[in-house]
Amino acid sequence: xxxxxxxxxxxxxxxxxxxxxxxxxxxxxxxxxxxxxxxxxxxxxxxxxxxxxxxxxxxxxxxxxxxxxxxxxxxxxxxxxxxxxxxxxxxxxxxxxxxxxxxxxxxxxxxxxxxxxxxxxxxxxxxxxxxxxxxxxxxxxxxxxxxxxxxxxxxxxxxxxxxxxxxxxxxxxxxxxxxxxxxxxxxxxxxxxxxxxxxxxxxxxxxxxxxxxxxxxxxxxxxxxxxxxxxxxxxxxxxxxxxxxxxxxxxxxxxxxxxxxxxxxxxxxxxxxxxxxxxxxxxxxxxxxxxxxxxxxxxxxxxxxxxxxxxxxxxxxxxxxxxxxxxxxxxxxxxxxxxxxxxxxxxxxxxxxxxxxxxxxxxxxxxxxxxxxxxxxxxxxxxxxxxxxxxxxxxxxxxxxxxxxxxxxxxxxxxxxxxxxxxxxxxxxxxxxxxxxxxxxxxxxxxxxxxxxxxxxxxxxxxxxx
Ligand code: ADP
Ligand code: MG
Numbered sequence: 001x002x003x004x005x006x007x008x009x010x011x012x013x014x015x016x017x018x019x020x021x022x023x024x025x026x027x028x029x030x031x032x033x034x035x036x037x038x039x040x041x042x043x044x045x046x047x048x049x050x051x052x053x054x055x056x057x058x059x060x061x062x063x064x065x066x067x068x069x070x071x072x073x074x075x076x077x078x079x080x081x082x083x084x085x086x087x088x089x090x091x092x093x094x095x096x097x098x099x100x101x102x103x104x105x106x107x108x109x110x111x112x113x114x115x116x117x118x119x120x121x122x123x124x125x126x127x128x129x130x131x132x133x134x135x136x137x138x139x140x141x142x143x144x145x146x147x148x149x150x151x152x153x154x155x156x157x158x159x160x161x162x163x164x165x166x167x168x169x170x171x172x173x174x175x176x177x178x179x180x181x182x183x184x185x186x187x188x189x190x191x192x193x194x195x196x197x198x199x200x201x202x203x204x205x206x207x208x209x210x211x212x213x214x215x216x217x218x219x220x221x222x223x224x225x226x227x228x229x230x231x232x233x234x235x236x237x238x239x240x241x242x243x244x245x246x247x248x249x250x251x252x253x254x255x256x257x258x259x260x261x262x263x264x265x266x267x268x269x270x271x272x273x274x275x276x277x278x279x280x281x282x283x284x285x286x287x288x289x290x291x292x293x294x295x296x297x298x299x300x301x302x303x304x305x306x307x308x309x310x311x312x313x314x315x316x317x318x319x320x321x322x323x324x325x326x327x328x329x330x331x332x333x334x335x336x337x338x339x340x341x342x343x344x345x346x347x348x349x350x351x352x353x354x355x356x357x358x359x360x361x362x363x364x365x366x367x368x369x370x371x372x373x374x375x376x377x378x379x380x381x382x383x384x385x386x387x388x389x390x391x392x393x394x395x396x397x398x399x400x401x402x403x404x405x406x407x408x409x410x411x412x413x414x415x416x417x418x419x420x421x422x423x424x425x426x427x428x429x430x431x432x433x434x435x436x437x438x439x440x441x442x443x444x445x446x447x448x449x450x451x452x453x454x455x456x457x458x459x460x461x462x463x464x465x466x
Contacts, residue, residue, distance in 0.1 A: 010043050014051075017079045018043055024075060025068065028333060030365055033341045036348065037064055042091065049084035051076065054091045061088050063347070066312075067340055070132060077130050078201070127224060128185075128198040135182035141307045143300030144448035146176055149291040153180040156262060157187035164289035166253075166263035170270050171293030174331030177266040181232050184264060188230055195229040202238040206245045213244070225252045232264040236285075241276030250281050263288075295458050297448045301325040301335055308339055316343075320358050327366055329415060338362055366418075373416045373464050375409075375427045381464055382409040385456075394429035407439035408457060414440050416464055 026034040040060065044052035051073075055061050069086050076083045137157070142150045149169055156167050169177050185197045212221035225231065231252075239245045256263055267274060270292065271285035296304075305321040320342070328338045345361045346353045359366065379393040386405035393406055406428065413424045414436065421433035428436070447454040 010045060014046055014080065015043065017076060021072060021075045021079070025071060028071075029068075029337045030341055030362075033337070033344060036344065037068060041088075044089075046083065049082055050087050051083050051085070052087045052089070054089045056091045058090050061090050063344060064088055067344070070134065074130055074132050078204075127200070127228075129200045129204060131182045131185055131189075131199065132178075135179040136186050137183045139307070139311070140176065140179055140183060141300065141303045143297060143303055145294035145296055145300055145454075146171075149176075149180060149293045152289055152291040153184050153264075156264060157184040158191075162260055162262045165257050166265050166285060166288040168271060168285055168288060168290045169264070169266045169293065170268065170290070172268065172295065172331060174333030175293045175296070176332060177293060178234055181234055181264055181266060185230070185232060196227070197230040197232070198225070198228045199232040199234065201234045202236045205233055205249065206239050206242060209245050209248050218248075222248075222252065222255075226255050226259075228256065228261060230262045230264065231256055232266075234266050236265050236267045237269060237274060240274050243278075246278055246281055250278070250284070253281075253284065257284075294451065294454055295447075296329065296332060296335075298325050298444045299448065301329070301332075304332055304335060305339060308336060309343075312343060314343055316353055319355055320353055323355050323358060326414070328362075334365070338365055341365075375413045375417060375419060375424065378412045378416065378464060379409050379427075382412065382460060385460055396429065407443055408460070410436050410439040411443035411457070412461060412464065415461065 022034070022038055025038055029037075037060065040055055041064070042054045044054055046052070055064055065088055069088065073083070073086045076086075137150075137154065140146075140150060149171070152164070152167055153169070156164065169180060171177055181199060185199045188195055188197050209218075209221060212218045233249075239249060253263060265285065269275075270290060271277075271282045274282060274285075277285075302321055302325040305316070305324055309316045309321070316339075324335065324338055324342075328335045342353055342358050342361050346357065351357060379390055382405050383390045383393060386401075386408075388402050388405050392402040393409055395402070397403070410424055410428060413419060413427070414421070417424075419427075421436045424436045425431040425433045443457065447457055
């Protein structure tokens, strides 16, 4: 790692945290964006909860401020509770201030922490991890795959009394679980400041519990949690297999439920599928409302891209959003990252956003998405799965029992290979590209409408990718 770190002014621990944050963000935004925006950052020092950094140009400062500062801050305060705010200055300005050796404070400064409506800070808020200001209901795009989870989250956020306990949200990585949890917390904190809302990762919960054990402070630990009105624990799969933490979680959980307090939990799997989780905890988790977030559909991806472009105040040609919606299918996080890279590039070089520039900027990501699956493999796997003959992939038979699997195979060919529609059509018995297009549309529709069908297709996709 070759970040410009002035190690003599920086606590090695803070420096270490920065390196791990860089790695994390590099994974999220890709190498090119990382090199353009994160790598040039110089760490200056930590002062009274404000972390000072500098970048070479004003443009970079503005870009990092709008696109990465909040992410950096939230990752950082997750690792180091001392850090409340970021201050980014321009390197050349900073050098003009030899008296402090520190960067000039920015006119545009990140608030130490998003403050919602004026309210008396609740003592318990300290226990909570900071909330990402972008993760509100207003910024959440609703579509078929997440409408149930969204409705459940809204209901919990708006309800004065507890109906479902716990609310258990689950789904794959980057599909909006954390976003929905923060949205609930924002909503409650804004609407009813008297209620104490604690949001934290299961990892943090575990860490605090272990620390309490070590400091023989477990009574205080329990008391703290038990006076919370709404407790949200994110990524609860992290405490599977950790018996003592589970035990403690279970007791806290029961005590809160018995007192009519609201619990919201997220995980990457359903309660029943969580491995290494005690049965009684599973069944307790299953008792409330369980809502899953499905893989994104093309429509949802398109909606998200449009919403994000609007938030950034940027016009993106329809063709480009369609291209991204088709190509970046893994999850919303990756989709957002791709969009940010495309926009950053266009602004940096001062050119319009086009399909060509998008392909160029995202070539590594697109290649990774272009898994080396062949259409033949797809046809074979899909035929096996639906128990039809491979020859039916090419045949003219129109019976639903073969036509549907054929459409699934066409759809997957479009998703998983870089073949064009006419090329795919040719491989399916010389069909026209409009037939392939129709198949893709149809399958997307069905995925959105029928959860079991969606799971089937998702399973096939995973098998082919793995
Ligand atoms: P998870 O916790 O499920 O891994 P996150 O909640 O962190 O995923 O979401 C990843 C990113 O995608 C976040 O930046 C989030 O704002 C964004 N995101 C996910 N779903 C949506 C959605 N439906 N609308 C807008 N943004 C979304
Ligand atoms: Mg999450």
